[in-house]
Amino acid sequence: MDQQMASDSFALSCPIPIQQYPAIVMAHGGGGRLMHQLIEKMFVATFASSALSQRHDSAQMELPAGRLAFTTDSYVVRPLFFPGGDIGKLAVYGTVNDLAMSGARPLYLSLGMILEEGLPMETLWQVVLSIAQAVRKTGVQIVTGDTKVVDRGKGDGIFLNTSGVGVIEHDLTIAPQAVRAGDAVILSGDIGRHGIAVMAVREGLEFESAIESDCAPLAEPVLALIGEGIEVRCLRDLTRGGLASAVVEIAEAARVQILLEEARIPVREDVRGACEILGFDPLYVANEGRFVAFVPAEQAERAVQTLRRFPACEGATVVGEVSRADEGTVILRSVIGTSRVVDMLSGEQLPRIC
Amino acid sequence: MDQQMASDSFALSCPIPIQQYPAIVMAHGGGGRLMHQLIEKMFVATFASSALSQRHDSAQMELPAGRLAFTTDSYVVRPLFFPGGDIGKLAVYGTVNDLAMSGARPLYLSLGMILEEGLPMETLWQVVLSIAQAVRKTGVQIVTGDTKVVDRGKGDGIFLNTSGVGVIEHDLTIAPQAVRAGDAVILSGDIGRHGIAVMAVREGLEFESAIESDCAPLAEPVLALIGEGIEVRCLRDLTRGGLASAVVEIAEAARVQILLEEARIPVREDVRGACEILGFDPLYVANEGRFVAFVPAEQAERAVQTLRRFPACEGATVVGEVSRADEGTVILRSVIGTSRVVDMLSGEQLPRIC
Numbered sequence: 001m002d003q004q005m006a007s008d009s010f011a012l013s014c015p016i017p018i019q020q021y022p023a024i025v026m027a028h029g030g031g032g033r034l035m036h037q038l039i040e041k042m043f044v045a046t047f048a049s050s051a052l053s054q055r056h057d058s059a060q061m062e063l064p065a066g067r068l069a070f071t072t073d074s075y076v077v078r079p080l081f082f083p084g085g086d087i088g089k090l091a092v093y094g095t096v097n098d099l100a101m102s103g104a105r106p107l108y109l110s111l112g113m114i115l116e117e118g119l120p121m122e123t124l125w126q127v128v129l130s131i132a133q134a135v136r137k138t139g140v141q142i143v144t145g146d147t148k149v150v151d152r153g154k155g156d157g158i159f160l161n162t163s164g165v166g167v168i169e170h171d172l173t174i175a176p177q178a179v180r181a182g183d184a185v186i187l188s189g190d191i192g193r194h195g196i197a198v199m200a201v202r203e204g205l206e207f208e209s210a211i212e213s214d215c216a217p218l219a220e221p222v223l224a225l226i227g228e229g230i231e232v233r234c235l236r237d238l239t240r241g242g243l244a245s246a247v248v249e250i251a252e253a254a255r256v257q258i259l260l261e262e263a264r265i266p267v268r269e270d271v272r273g274a275c276e277i278l279g280f281d282p283l284y285v286a287n288e289g290r291f292v293a294f295v296p297a298e299q300a301e302r303a304v305q306t307l308r309r310f311p312a313c314e315g316a317t318v319v320g321e322v323s324r325a326d327e328g329t330v331i332l333r334s335v336i337g338t339s340r341v342v343d344m345l346s347g348e349q350l351p352r353i354c
Numbered sequence: 355m356d357q358q359m360a361s362d363s364f365a366l367s368c369p370i371p372i373q374q375y376p377a378i379v380m381a382h383g384g385g386g387r388l389m390h391q392l393i394e395k396m397f398v399a400t401f402a403s404s405a406l407s408q409r410h411d412s413a414q415m416e417l418p419a420g421r422l423a424f425t426t427d428s429y430v431v432r433p434l435f436f437p438g439g440d441i442g443k444l445a446v447y448g449t450v451n452d453l454a455m456s457g458a459r460p461l462y463l464s465l466g467m468i469l470e471e472g473l474p475m476e477t478l479w480q481v482v483l484s485i486a487q488a489v490r491k492t493g494v495q496i497v498t499g500d501t502k503v504v505d506r507g508k509g510d511g512i513f514l515n516t517s518g519v520g521v522i523e524h525d526l527t528i529a530p531q532a533v534r535a536g537d538a539v540i541l542s543g544d545i546g547r548h549g550i551a552v553m554a555v556r557e558g559l560e561f562e563s564a565i566e567s568d569c570a571p572l573a574e575p576v577l578a579l580i581g582e583g584i585e586v587r588c589l590r591d592l593t594r595g596g597l598a599s600a601v602v603e604i605a606e607a608a609r610v611q612i613l614l615e616e617a618r619i620p621v622r623e624d625v626r627g628a629c630e631i632l633g634f635d636p637l638y639v640a641n642e643g644r645f646v647a648f649v650p651a652e653q654a655e656r657a658v659q660t661l662r663r664f665p666a667c668e669g670a671t672v673v674g675e676v677s678r679a680d681e682g683t684v685i686l687r688s689v690i691g692t693s694r695v696v697d698m699l700s701g702e703q704l705p706r707i708c
Contacts, residue, residue, distance in 0.1 A: 027701025031594025058425030071412030072464035098411040110426030156508040163517035240385025347381020
């Protein structure tokens with residue numbers, strides 16, 4: 001149990017009597033007394049937000065002036081806990097990061113849970129604690145939620161959905177369509193750790209030292225970029241499909257050619273080693289705390305310095321440029337000087353990574 | 355295929371070549387080419403909203419002046435299709451209704467899908483078509499989405515999550531805390547149809563005529579009540595746990611005693627018969643197009659007349675009153691004049707009803 005958790009004020013023992021209810025039963029999703037107990041004692045008490053405690057079908061909030069950003073993600077990661085994170089932390093940071101990628105200030109989250117009958121109550125409690133910690137760390141509030149239970153064998157422990165609402169306080173157009181030839185491509189840190197961390201525990205692989213997921217919230221560094229007056233053109237977090245898929249998607253939507261310099265893309269030695277053993281290309285491995293930012297070339301150095309003030313982005317660096325208008329291609333110049341076209345994979349190397 | 359569907363302008367045949375991809379594979383959730391095809395060709399094309407077609411991690415919208423309402427629900431109904439509805443229609447109407455229950459005008463929906471490997475592509479397409487129809491009917495827009503695929507045997511075909519954003523344009527406090535002794539309790543129509551419709555198909559029961567789910571969108575009738583100047587005190591839709599659980603929840607939160615008159619609560623004869631055969635109490639059976647409204651007694655008649663203008667509420671009627679301040683109880687006066695306390699069940703009679 002780490003320092004932060006110990007200093008949190010919510011109860012650290014499961015508020016549902018485990019001896020009486022060692023596991024989730026169908027009635028925990030049935031709309032009756034048992035579901036209400038679970039919601040009141042475990043969720044409302046732990047997530048403590050004023051909107052949630054209204055116990056209404058929908059939450060009501062004031063929204064500051066600005067445009068609205070709205071996003072959703074479901075989380076089905078397997079296993080539920082992995083080095084550096086768990087499904088709960090992922091569900092908060094992932095959705096906060098999706099809001100951040102439009103330059104929005106994340107404000108409110110919803111939380112939908114699909115629980116499998118037989119899920120140990122203690123496991124649910126650990127995930128709920130993790131969600132509560134992540135929520136505090138990012139300053140968002142869970143304002144509305146929903147709980148469903150499915151029969152044993154019709155789910156996989158816990159699936160989560162978080163949707164997020166944020167406010168856009170700037171006038172920038174942050175979108176692939178804003179990308180211009182000449183823009184610099186900034187990568188916020190080393191790639192591949194989340195995918196390898198999950199894969200290692202799933203497959204029982206042992207490395208010299210545990211590779212931890214890079215899972216981290218990204219709203220603060222993004223808002224700092226905007227606050228510094230950087231004319232951010234496009235942002236994208238590097239989740240499913242990794243750096244390669246994200247950049248290809250932007251190149252195609254923006255109709256530009258993007259040139260990446262392999263030598264500049266940071267990959268930790270242990271991650272590179274694991275990728276070689278497993279036959280993975282780190283360019284396609286999922287991350288949960290990394291993003292690319294497209295900015296005007298003349299602002300790139302200032303953008304990198306701004307990002308490096310944040311621990312999650314201390315490895316930020318320029319890894320390429322938008323070389324010209326085009327049908328939408330990504331070229332990787334390798335360490336030895338050869339060039340190849342980067343495409344999306346058909347599927348992905350690792351299923352159920354988030 | 356009904357009239358409305360035939361007049362819709364979206365393609366009616368599955369836009370993914372079924373011979374090539376007869377079923378969902380893991381790669382459809384992998385972040386690569388196959389997932390993008392599914393999203394572009396099936397989801398973005400069919401749901402056609404400007405925000406969705408920006409292909410961004412989060413959608414950006416203007417929000418009209420007013421307070422924000424935000425809600426979420428996951429849908430795990432079994433089977434996916436039942437008389438009068440399916441999981442897609444349920445996922446749109448259910449979340450629209452949760453917004454309506456705070457008197458909000460529903461505007462934007464998110465759509466999260468958790469698909470099981472092996473799900474027939476044609477089944478997914480039918481659900482997507484149903485979602486698109488329901489979205490058009492309610493006037494909301496799907497602005498952001500997410501698709502995950504889980505291994506065969508770790509899901510159950512399709513689970514959906516919809517979150518909804520609406521705007522509250524009135525100054526009423528619509529909440530249990532606003533309920534006062536003397537208020538009338540209005541029920542919007544007959545109860546028990548959704549639960550019995552799902553149960554019948556699940557258990558292979560045959561009735562003389564099919565009992566169809568009451569699944570319907572409720573925002574228009576609710577906004578009409580408010581537009582007519584009715585001082586709505588509290589609204590609640592009668593989903594999991596049925597009328598009984600909803601009213602008990604309100605009584606407890608408002609700390610009042612609510613008196614219901616059994617003779618005034620409409621239950622269709624075929625539904626009553628099915629309940630008797632199955633040993634169900636219709637008071638606890640889930641509905642998907644019914645709600646209760648608490649209004650000042652002197653406005654009750656006008657409220658009922660306003661609701662009856664809408665087909666989904668043509669059976670609206672006063673079924674009880676808030677009799678006095680109290681610790682929070684619900685009393686049912688039976689047809690023969692006896693009284694009993696109504697409580698929530700521990701679980702529910704029917705699992706996976708929504």
